[in-house]
Amino acid sequence: MSILTVQLGQCGNQIGFEVFDALFSDSYCSPGLCSKKENEAYQASCKERFFSEEGNGDLVARAVLVDMEPKVINQTLLKASQAGRWKYSQHACFCQKQGSGNNWAYGYSVHGPRHEESIMNLIQKEVEKCDSLSGFSIIMSMAGGTGSGLGTFITQKLQDQFPKSLKMNQVVWPYGTGEVVVQNYNSILTLSHLYRSSDALLVHDNDAIHKICEKRMNIRQISFSDINQVLAHQLGSMFQPTYSAEGSFHYRRSPLGDLMEILVPHPEFKMLGVRSIPQMSESSLAYSTFTWAGLLKHLRQMLISNAKMEEGINWHVRPPVSGLPTLGKTPCNKELHFNTSIANLVILRGKDVQSADLGGFKDPALYTSWLAPADAFNAWKTQRAFNKYEKSATLVSNSQFLVKPLDLIVGKAWNMFASKAYIHQYTKFGIEEEDFLDSFSLLEQVISSYCNL
Amino acid sequence: MGRRRRRLERQAGAGAEALPEAIAALSRTLPTRPNPETFRRAKFDLPEAAPALWRLLFHVLLREDDGTAVPYPEAQVRLVKSALRAHGYPRPALTQLPEDGSQGSRELLLALSWLLAGGSLLGRLLTRTHVLTGDQMPMCECEDLAHATACLDLPAPCKDTSNGLDMRYVQWLMGKLRFRWLNLICGHQEQCALLSKIHQYTQGCHSNQSLGHLSAAETELLRDPEAGQQLLWRLERENGRLEAALEWRRLEPIFWQWMDTVLGACPQCPSDTGPQPTFQAAISDRGHEELELVTRELQALWQELQLAAEARRTAWEAQVQIQGLELSTPQVLVSEAMVERQLATLRQAWEQWGALPHGPHRLVRCESRALPGGGLWGTEAIKALRSKAACLEAELHWLQGQCQQELAGLAGALPEVVWIPPHGH
Amino acid sequence: MTQSVVVQVGQCGNQIGCCFWDLALREHAAVNQRGIYDEAISSFFRNVDTRAVGDGGSISKGRICSLKARAVLIDMEEGVVNEMLQGPLRDVFDSKQLITDISGSGNNWAVGHKVFGSQYQEKILEKLRKSAEQCDCLQCFFIIHSMGGGTGSGLGTFLLKVLEDEFPEVYRFVTSVYPSSEDDVITSPYNSILAMKELNEHADCVLPIDNQSLFDIISKIDTVVKSGKLGKTVKPKSLVTSSVGASRKRHQKPFDAMNNIVANLLLNLTSSARFEGSLNMDLNEISMNLVPFPQLHYLVSSLTPLYTLADVNVPPRRLDQMFSDAFSKDHQLIRADPKHNLYLACALMVRGDVQISDLRRNIERLKPSLQFVSWNQEGWKTSLCSVPPVGHSHSLLALANNTCVKTTFVELKERFTRLYKKKAHLHHYLQVEGMEEGCFSEAVSSLSALIQEYNQLDATKSMPVQELPRLRIAV
């Protein structure tokens, strides 16, 4: 089943390119460390999901590129064609002349309705190229105007036009210290609206990825391209093929649908975070060996202590003693130490994967009281190695990961809102104070629900 | 010619030697293929025949396909009893049989005969296990619901329910169901695309001209002869059952004669005042709920209709009066006839719910509109499905609206709480 | 890609404009080596086939034939404009873009605003419309003018209203040169105050510049460069003030260096919209991010570095210095001290070989020394443009919405009050039709209100940042 990617705005388009490139190079340029036959099946499965094939055998990304100004799209197309490994479809781009100016309201209320028809037509055409469409992956930033505002609008329209297809939004969370002044407004408007129209929000935190580049990849001068490559790696490790069931050697047919069924069935809990291990520069990789036990021990501690990478994990955090679940779980404590999960998915790739012991993730103390580990925990596996890592593990988690950042954003936006700053920029385009209040109350509810697990 | 032969046999009073034949034929037709001896033992109410008959009845009444897991005997017994009750089985003696399934072979034989005498059972059983060689539409809702409710009585592996259940878990399951459906729908879309390709590529391969192309199963048979062999074997087995069924048809009257003697051997039932089994009492009003619900829905509709009709009529009469118009008799007659026709179609629509593709339909790709043999056209089926969906949707929304009203009232009464319903309301 | 039209009004406006077009040509020539008319160039220039009859239809693609500035030149004296038309830039303009008179406004806002305003309204509109028609997607008008004189301040602000009515969707960014306290135009406080009211009401963003600051910056560069302390390490052509390598061979004038700074400001302001980068910033993002309340649209700007060292390998220390400088008092284009005042918001527009990590590092480093308003503690807007200014390896333009801009307004008001108390020169204004004393009082109360808004914000400065009570969830 195929996944159609919609790349929106500067951020979405830059990331989208890296994601396709990562998928391609993992599938076709990386050794895979498995039999030829299995590698072929893996490639075929990846191709079906993310690429279509032209008559001459060229691979074309299943993607629609949308931006309100032409520069980034031109650059992205150029990059893809220069690399010459895969390409974007010629007719899958939509751009205008003037951006949304970091204004969510402009993207949502002006650009959205104005270009709805053209964009939806493009998407429809790409959809028709798929034998079967599992759903959409919508890549967008939350801080700006086009990604956030238009992205939200398009997600809503996708929900209207393709109610039976899944929608997962790849949401890029802005730097805490600010990259756009009105990022907190744009963020709360985006999140609250997506909560209504999207099935899952996979959050990518710029600060966290920045730190991974710095500490794990040893990059001195970190560029956006570095950051996006790390992000693409994580996404790739999530969406590349895995076996459909324990003991089966068929590749999973519908990763997007399965993932959602496992992680986000509850309407109030839709936010996902992703962690990968190991992550390191290629030069250090050559001198490292890993065991499944070691990787999973780290990954588990990353989960319960809410660490974003394998470095600097707080090893003192322990799950609450079972039988006394209320102690660590219920209070809406802003300094949450123990990170309670709703549901987790661990994806393992590489050598001897069947031998990996996942018992550590099946402890009921890790989860909310109303879900048993049997419901809340899942693991996907393949023995095909990912992206040059002999063994690698990825955790996709619906947990309290995001409570704190969300609480911060809502708090900051609320402060700004209370002083009425910048509101005129939004009312100009029809987003009224009432809309802000709606967004605030919805997100406060989400925070509260996540706190009261 | 068959008919004449049968008559001859009957006149010859071939009861004695024909009865075993009849029972053997019946036995071969039934799903668990009970030993014919079981029937004889049941006549004398021997307990050793009981387990096999409970099992048989369970399969006949509840199990879609044999072979899958069967609940433990107690559950079988309860399920069979409740199913028979629901079908209106008249003998209360059945309900008093012990739950361990050790007794009552004669009662069970009567029950089975009662079901057989209803007429449609065998046909249904045979269709249920019919080997399909063509490509089908996915299941229709009757089937699915039947399944869902049949599971109901099985001891479900519930979470620790002694402490009650967190509502969030129910929400979780609901959400899961939604995603599972979406996945399923998406998978079927792909299946359609692939089937359509197979049909297109094998156009003209089928020996049956009206079909034209091969189905996936038929093509697979050519790809994998071993599986094809299996299919063939299953078909042959079905043919055997069909032959047995025809045989049973022929000898049926003898069986009924014999059953009269079985019935005669039964002690007369007094009156049915036996205590109801406790497992039914707790939820006995659920059926009434359904009745009440429909009554409420209909009453609401009737009132709305009354209001609408009255308002329209008054408005129309006023208009007529002001403009001094008058309907001629032919106008009245034509109008009445038209409306009547329209309403008759409507009535038909609910009485024969759908010229819908129920059950096994072989999908046939046919690009030209003219086809020998005929069949149901996809476009027509879609139209029927659409109107059916509209109906279901209307009901669902009505119910949701009712809930909304009630809950809004309840929420409004909560002190110091601002209730913000989700968007779109 | 969008286009912008520069409207230069009055002597000062036209002189700055002149420097701007010169530098703009230079910049695009450096970036666009192939001589193909591309989107970046199109933002400020039209490509015209001069062989064609009449107007010479614009060419949207292909080789560059002849570039025409997207500009409207307005002056009520002919001097500066005529000089430009005879100078090396003459090919960039044509007579259809000009509006001149010979009489001048006599340093009287009222003459510029009321007399010439009504007299030239139609003509101005016609030229503006024409320039707008030649744009694919007109995004912004850049108005360059001075506050002290007559034409720039009077007609320049009249124009704002005209633009607002005629092109409500198009942004109006105003570069306003404020008079220094030792200004030689005696009526400049009157003109500035009257102009301020118009800026308050009709501009989207104002970039206040003050001659004194420009002069100080130049003096400082001179001292550093001439002191020889840096020796040969300063890269040639890298001075922000220089116009070396420019196409014109005109005699250098004292104001040229100062005007070059302003021209650089405009180039850097638009660079991220014109050129590629990993973090683009369109013009419409400026007001969105930096203007929290409609009236508070005055942005204090600073440019760094003022020169570049010849050594190609920039040590991070050097790069960090660029960021530090941008917040120092000495680098502001108006006399103001943002560091000791309250920030409402701040934009950092970086050009050249600088990565996001450099930007993040410096924001983290500088943040503790800066004060932000309580509701906008992380009020940063950032952009990364990969094309550096000519001669530089990298550069930074900082735009601050900071209460420090208030000082200029307060001083202005004081100077105005001193003059107004004596009713000095008032009759020159009142004899202009449509001009009443009420205009002055309205203007001064408008300014007072603006100052008051800044005062109120300043008052929150010392207060501890506290979380406001939020919505509370019942379950």
Add this chain to the structure above:
Amino acid sequence: MLPADSSRRLVAELQGALDACAEQEQQLDQSLRVCRRLLGTWKPAGVPEPEPSHEDPSPGAPSPQDLKELELLTQALEKAVRVRKSPSKTAERAKVPNQKPRTKAPTAPAPPQAPGRTSSHTSVTRPTRSSHQPKVLTTGHQEHRLRPAQERATLGTGARATKPSLGDPQVTSAAPRGPEVFTLKEKGSLLRLPLAFQKTVSQNSRLWAQLTSTQASDTEEAAARARFLQKMQAASGRAAPGLSMAQVEAEVGTLRRACWLLRLHMNNETAAAPADWVQEYRRVLTLEGLQTMAGQCLRRLQELRQAVAGQQLDPWPLGKPPQACPCRGGADANWKPQLLLYSSTRELQSLVAHQLHTTMLAQQLHLQKVLMAELLPLVRGTPSPSRLALCRAVHSLLCDGGQHFPVALRDEPAD
């Protein structure tokens, strides 16, 4: 928290629905796999295959070749990874174009066909071949024959028996011809069904036809059955058979459908724009007609209710037993294989999507009723803040199908 009783019912209902879906999905998965295999490359029955079960890249039992290959690969790669000094990205990208995937479906090395083989088999099969079955295939310039599967059926041996063993001289000696790729797309139209299969199928449909015709015609048997039923009823000590639950249920179902069809019709009528007066007259008549019909339905419903109450019908058992589903034969076992015709992929997809949508709706509706019955009583009664969480969840489930959720804010100004 829900009371245990409701919990059990709700969880059982939902779990049942989930399991049904999962089962469907599994079946679908399997048939998808079959279809995909069919659309890939394969060889029709009769062309020998050297390796069993190609489609499973089953490392659970890898072949010796696989193992060897894997071992070599791993060794080489591990060595490469350690030795290499972080190769530059550009170099890596530069070398890629040669690796550009031509993305062929994995082609199993098709064994060449033995030249003598076809002739030897045709001689064997000739007697069983009926004249209407031309099996001659023309593939390219060579003429081959697909060995029909019917041979095996008629010979009564399993498929394995005809599979050539490795020792089969005909296979081992075969090498000269190049591999031959069969795809449905190119050569699908040349396939023919084996005769044995055709025979069995036609026998099957003949039997079905016979069965249906006897059922339709037999009146004597029907009479015998009716007599038995009567006797049984009498022996059970009850009066004439009343309505069975299944019948009541069926009727209620019909009335429910009637109700919704009437409502839809009413909505159409009332939503229509005003027309000329004659038209309007018809509309009035229609509405009044609808009202009458609704009244009739109501009356019938009352009768049913009385029957349920008065006749002391047995209480409804736990859950509904599976009623005679019309789609699996149902009341009229007048089964006859029907054709469902479609003209394009899009139409088929739309048809199936509609079918599934309806099924899903029916299930939703059923669940809605169950949820209403279980949950509404819980939230009724005196409002209390402790009910709030329950209320929110119930609102979400009952008013939005669980897809959205309401927010409950504290009213008092927070401080």
